[in-house]
Amino acid sequence: MKIKEGFVLRRVADATIVVPAGKTALDFNGMITLNDTAAFLWKLLEEDRNEDELLKAMLGEYDVEEDIARAGIERFVKKLSAEGLLV
Amino acid sequence: MYKAAGLVFGAEGCGETFLARAEKYRVTGGVPEFTVAVTDEEAAACMRASGLNGDLSRYLASGTKFYFELIKRGGMLLHSSAVALNGEAYLFSGDPGAGKSTHAGLWLKCFPGAYVLNDDKPALTRCENGFLASGTPWSGKNDISRNESLPVKGIAFIEKAPENSIERLSPKDAAVRIIPQTVRRISSARMEELLDTVDRLVTTVPVYVLKCRPDEDAARLAHSAMKSYQEKTI
Incomplete structure (x- = not known):
């Protein structure tokens, strides 16, 4: 899975903000703010990844138990999918 | 040639409304940093999207182009x-x-x-x-x-x-x-x-x-x- 094309992620004033650019702005009218973990996962998902790859990267980056990390990733992926942001 | 927000620019095909409203921004001399040019195709596309008449479509499209140039220059x-x-x-x-x-x-x-x-x-x-x-x-x-x-x-x-x-x-x-x-x-x-x-x-x-x-x-x-x-x- 992978984030759809056409989104720009940028740090703005201590926040990570994602906005649609170009034609994507017609389909997705709005903006997303991400917390640190979500921004970390979003950046990984700019390229094609599976959940195991995300988990491995997250365990390498954060001091977190595997079960909690896995649940967090599932929640995030579910949300992205519900918003139609994944391909 | 015109100057607004510190930017000197030329204008082509921007329509009568633009010309009237831009009058107080007119300058003589100097080299334009860019030209705001609205083509017939762009005006027609803007007309379809906005439902405005041809002249106002040119005015609207010219504004879009100006503000696009502004973003490139940190504004x-x-x-x-x-x-x-x-x-x-x-x-x-x-x-x-x-x-x-x-x-x-x-x-x-x-x-x-x-x-x-x-x-x-x-x-x-x-x-x-x-x-x-x-x-x-x-x-x-x-x-x-x-x-x-x-x-x-x-x-x-x-x-x-x-x-x-x-x-x-x-x-x-x-x-x-x-x-x-x-x-x-x-x-x-x-x-x-x-x-x-x-x-x-x-x-x-x-x-x-x-x-x-x-x-x-x-x-x-x-x-x-x-x-x-x-x-x-x-």
């Missing part, structure tokens, strides 16, 4: 009514119908010497300590603008409310409100530049939310809160 537009008072600009933004122009009108009534710099889309450009707001030939249906650039003292997002109150926003909350009130449909590269400009804007200019009635008390409250802001480095 941006903010949908807002900009009031000038004592050499400084106060910007009132918010969703359509929130009462931006109404609130600006109250300032004109309350504070002698106040006038509207741009009633719809002031251009914001970087200066040493923050941002300048400028009138442009693109200033809303009533064409209220002045060919001037003034330092931005503050930005207030207006919301209708039964009681008047004003509150400073954190830079993050300010960014979340500002982004929807600026250009949306641009390439990823331009969007990155625009977000960097928003980042600088919210960290150098105080941004407020003004919940208010359409009355003079609201104007006095906003003025006293916004004018007293001082950035001190000790």
Whole structure:
């Protein structure tokens, strides 16, 4: 899975903000703010990844138990999918 | 040739409305940094999308092109009514119908010497300590603008409310409100530049939310809160 094309992620004033650019702005009218973990996962998902790859990267980056990390990733992926942001 | 927000530019195919409204921005001599050119195809596409007549479509499309050039040069537009008072600009933004122009009108009534710099889309450009707001030939249906650039003292997002109150926003909350009130449909590269400009804007200019009635008390409250802001480095 992978984030759809056409989104720009940028740090703005201590926040990570994602906005649609170009034609994507017609389909997705709005903006997303991400917390640190979500921004970390979003950046990984700019390229094609599976959940195991995300988990491995997250365990390498954060001091977190595997079960909690896995649940967090599932929640995030579910949300992205519900918003139609994944391909 | 024309000059607005410090940018010298040429214009081609921008239509009669543009020519009339740009008259006070006309300059002679100098080399244009860019040309705002609207082709027949672009005018036709704008006509289809907006439902406006040919001339107003050219005017609208020319504004889009100008503000696009502005983003490339580290500036941006903010949908807002900009009031000038004592050499400084106060910007009132918010969703359509929130009462931006109404609130600006109250300032004109309350504070002698106040006038509207741009009633719809002031251009914001970087200066040493923050941002300048400028009138442009693109200033809303009533064409209220002045060919001037003034330092931005503050930005207030207006919301209708039964009681008047004003509150400073954190830079993050300010960014979340500002982004929807600026250009949306641009390439990823331009969007990155625009977000960097928003980042600088919210960290150098105080941004407020003004919940208010359409009355003079609201104007006095906003003025006293916004004018007293001082950035001190000790």
